[in-house]
Amino acid sequence: MRNYLEFEKEIKSLEEEVDGLKSPFGSEGISEVDTSKIKKTQEKINEILKNTYSNLNSWQKTLVARHEDRPRANFYINKIFSKFTVLSGDRYFGDDKSVIAGFGLINNKSVLVIGQEKGEDLNSRIERNFGMMRPEGYRKCIRLMTLANRFKIPIVTFVDTPGAYPGIGAEQRGQASAIANSIECCMNLTVPNISIIIGEGGSGGAIALASSNKVIMLENSIYSVISPEGCASILWRDPSKSLQAAEAMKMTAPDLLDLGIIDEIIKEPLGGAHRDNDAISQSVKESIINNLKNFENFNGEEIYEHRKNKFLNIGRNKGFIKSSNLSNKGLGYKETKFQIFSRHMTENKLIYLGLTLVILASIIALFN
CATH class of the missing domain: 3.90.226.10 (2-enoyl-CoA Hydratase; Chain A, domain 1)
Known part of the structure; x- marks a missing residue:
């Protein structure tokens, strides 16, 4: 028997539905298994699983x-x-x-x-x-x-x-x-x-x-x-x-x-x-x-x-x-000044490269 967490209630109900669909013995006796419905329900389960587990918070991961x-x-x-x-x-x-x-x-x-x-x-x-x-x-x-x-x-x-x-x-x-x-x-x-x-x-x-x-x-x-x-x-x-x-x-x-x-x-x-x-x-x-x-x-x-x-x-x-995202009650992390400077230079390297070329061209034109 599979165990489910609190945030998996919807998944639990859908999987129970799939188990019921897979059984040929219904309330009216033996019946044909609806494979297309099983496939659609399983796809829905996979989609919900993907969305749920890609957005877990730290407590849910615990x-x-x-x-x-x-x-x-x-x-x-x-x-x-x-x-x-x-x-x-x-x-x-x-x-x-x-x-x-x-x-x-x-x-x-x-x-x-x-x-x-x-x-x-x-x-x-x-x-x-x-x-x-x-x-x-x-x-x-x-x-x-x-x-x-x-x-x-x-x-x-x-x-x-x-x-x-x-x-x-x-x-x-x-x-x-x-x-x-x-x-x-x-x-x-x-x-x-x-x-x-x-x-x-x-x-x-x-x-x-x-x-x-x-x-x-x-x-x-x-x-x-x-x-x-x-x-x-x-x-x-x-x-x-x-x-x-x-x-x-x-x-x-x-x-x-x-x-x-x-x-x-x-x-x-x-x-x-x-x-x-x-x-x-x-x-x-x-x-x-x-x-x-x-x-x-x-x-x-x-x-x-x-x-x-x-x-x-x-x-x-x-x-x-x-921490700014926990009502100032938790702990967060900050970059050092060197890291901030390095990141700034990396993000704006094309601008600084262009400015450097302009300055060099101006100096060359000045001396010519």
């Missing part, structure tokens, strides 16, 4: 990123990688089921695969702790990333978590230090690491595995320091202002690409990744292969420097200001 039917890390791992071998345990406390890790093959090349797994149904979600990793999960990842680095094996991570688990047991076992050590491990690698945010990328729980050479986001995924509800509760003490918070936080893929925080956006099928699992898995696979190829001729030092410089450059060109 809902899509959390969609119950959205493909999880386990799906991508089984679909993209062959001969995948799961490795478990941190060698200190135990195994964390919220993260799947192991070695596999992609395009006949070995890679370490790490995936934050939310689960498919209620039982698996409870077992996976809804994708919220504990310290032993991060330590397991550190152990395996160190192993992969030793044997010069690239690393691919799938990020999908609302955040690291904040329970008392996790804090007692060193949650903060585990996250910090995971970030440090990622940044010190001399093999390429690629992170794909497939759903939610929440806070330090995501950054611990997304400190990579390439950070890639699916079109309708999100990546932020806090959830919109949490942000609204802190800033305005009103969770109902989640839309305003989501817009201010710049948490969607296009915003983050513009800010230089991520490197690539993978386009999703019409209506989101949950409507065509095979298509989105193929797109993710192609992106991984292409990005790994980009680092084939890099040595360890060059890979390390590439990652370091990428993160050092984040936030260097733009600063926070009051």
Whole structure:
């Protein structure tokens, strides 16, 4: 049974209509299937999907990123990688089921695969702790990333978590230090690491595995320091202002690409990744292969420097200001004076070129 979001009510009714038209058993018994009407209704559904998903606001994209039917890390791992071998345990406390890790093959090349797994149904979600990793999960990842680095094996991570688990047991076992050590491990690698945010990328729980050479986001995924509800509760003490918070936080893929925080956006099928699992898995696979190829001729030092410089450059060109489109209550971004000057010169280069030629011609005529 397909699940629908609040803004998909019209799509839901039309798809139920199509299902009814496809059934030959009507109220009057067996009847002929009206294929022309089915085709027209399906075209209408596709048109509505296209219009709806091309105009999603930040809060609606958050809902899509959390969609119950959205493909999880386990799906991508089984679909993209062959001969995948799961490795478990941190060698200190135990195994964390919220993260799947192991070695596999992609395009006949070995890679370490790490995936934050939310689960498919209620039982698996409870077992996976809804994708919220504990310290032993991060330590397991550190152990395996160190192993992969030793044997010069690239690393691919799938990020999908609302955040690291904040329970008392996790804090007692060193949650903060585990996250910090995971970030440090990622940044010190001399093999390429690629992170794909497939759903939610929440806070330090995501950054611990997304400190990579390439950070890639699916079109309708999100990546932020806090959830919109949490942000609204802190800033305005009103969770109902989640839309305003989501817009201010710049948490969607296009915003983050513009800010230089991520490197690539993978386009999703019409209506989101949950409507065509095979298509989105193929797109993710192609992106991984292409990005790994980009680092084939890099040595360890060059890979390390590439990652370091990428993160050092984040936030260097733009600063926070009051946002003009959110009643002056949110945060926006402004260009530096140099960027404004560069953009002005680029936009008016023909005018300045013409003026320069006129001035030069006048000088030549004056001396003649």
